[in-house]
Amino acid sequence: MILALIGLFAWTILRQQSRPSEVDTSLSSADRPSLPPTESRANGGDTNVDLSVAVNQLFSSLDPSRPENQYLPEFAKERILWITTQKKAGKLSIILLKNTDNTNLYFEDVMASGIVEGKPMIVINGPRFLDFLLEGERTSPPFTQRERNDFAMGLVHETVHLEKDNTANPANFQDRLAEELRAWRKVDLNVVRQMRRLNQPMNPRLIEVDDALRSCDDKADCELLREILSPTEQTR
Numbered sequence: 607m608i609l610a611l612i613g614l615f616a617w618t619i620l621r622q623q624s625r626p627s628e629v630d631t632s633l634s635s636a637d638r639p640s641l642p643p644t645e646s647r648a649n650g651g652d653t654n655v656d657l658s659v660a661v662n663q664l665f666s667s668l669d670p671s672r673p674e675n676q677y678l679p680e681f682a683k684e685r686i687l688w689i690t691t692q693k694k695a696g697k698l699s700i701i702l703l704k705n706t707d708n709t710n711l712y713f714e715d716v717m718a719s720g721i722v723e724g725k726p727m728i729v730i731n732g733p734r735f736l737d738f739l740l741e742g743e744r745t746s747p748p749f750t751q752r753e754r755n756d757f758a759m760g761l762v763h764e765t766v767h768l769e770k771d772n773t774a775n776p777a778n779f780q781d782r783l784a785e786e787l788r789a790w791r792k793v794d795l796n797v798v799r800q801m802r803r804l805n806q807p808m809n810p811r812l813i814e815v816d817d818a819l820r821s822c823d824d825k826a827d828c829e830l831l832r833e834i835l836s837p838t839e840q841t842r
C-alpha cells in the first residue's frame with residue numbers, strides 16, 4: 607500500500623541530543639533527503655525492535671481502566687478510550703510508517719494525523735518512534751513513566767486534530783500553524799498542566815509550551831507559543 611500522506615497535522619517533540627547534520631532546516635523540504643534515522647540504530651545496540659509490537663504494547667499500557675493509570679487527567683483517559691473504541695469499530699486506523707517518504711512529515715515528528723480518503727488516521731513515524739524508545743531506554747514493557755506520558759500526550763494531541771473544530775487546510779502554513787496553536791493549547795490546559803502538577807516526567811518541549819502559555823495568561827493568541835511552533839511547521 608502506497609499512501610501519499612501530505613495533509614497531516616503532526617506532533618513534534620525534540621530529541622534529547624539533536625544531530626547537527628539532520629537539524630539543518632535551511633534545506634527546503636524538496637531538497638531535504640528522506641531522513642536516514644538509522645544512526646541511532648547503529649549506535650543503539652538493540653536494533654531488533656518490532657515497532658508495531660512496541661506501538662501496541664505502549665498503547666495497551668495506557669489503558670485508562672488500569673489502576674496505575676488513574677493519575678491520567680480525565681481528558682486524556684477519554685481520548686485514549688475514544689481511540690480504542692473508534693479503532694475497534696473500524697472508524698480509525700493507526701498506521702506505522704517505515705519512513706517519511708511521500709509524507710509532509712518532519713523527521714522530528716513522532717506522530718501525525720489526518721483524514722485520508724475520508725477516514726481518520728493516526729500515523730506513527732517509525733524511525734522517530736524507534737529513537738523515542740531508545741532514548742527512553744525501554745523498547746518493551748515495562749515502559750518508563752516518561753515514555754508512557756509522552757506517548758499518551760502525543761495521542762491526545764492527535765485526537766484534538768481529528769475533532770470537528772479543526773477546519774484548517776493542512777497545505778496552508780498559516781492554517782496549519784493556527785491549528786497547532788489550538789491543539790497544543792488545548793492539550794496543555796487539559797492534560798499537561800495537571801501532569802506537571804503531579805510532577806510527572808515529560809518531554810521538555812511540553813514544559814516549554816506550558817511556560818509560554820502561562821506567560822500569555824493562557825490566551826489563545828500567544829506570540830511566544832507561535833515562536834516555539836513556527837520553525838517545525840515551516841519545514842513541512
Ligand SMILES: [Zn+2]
Nearest residue numbers: 615616617789
Ligand atoms: Zn499537531
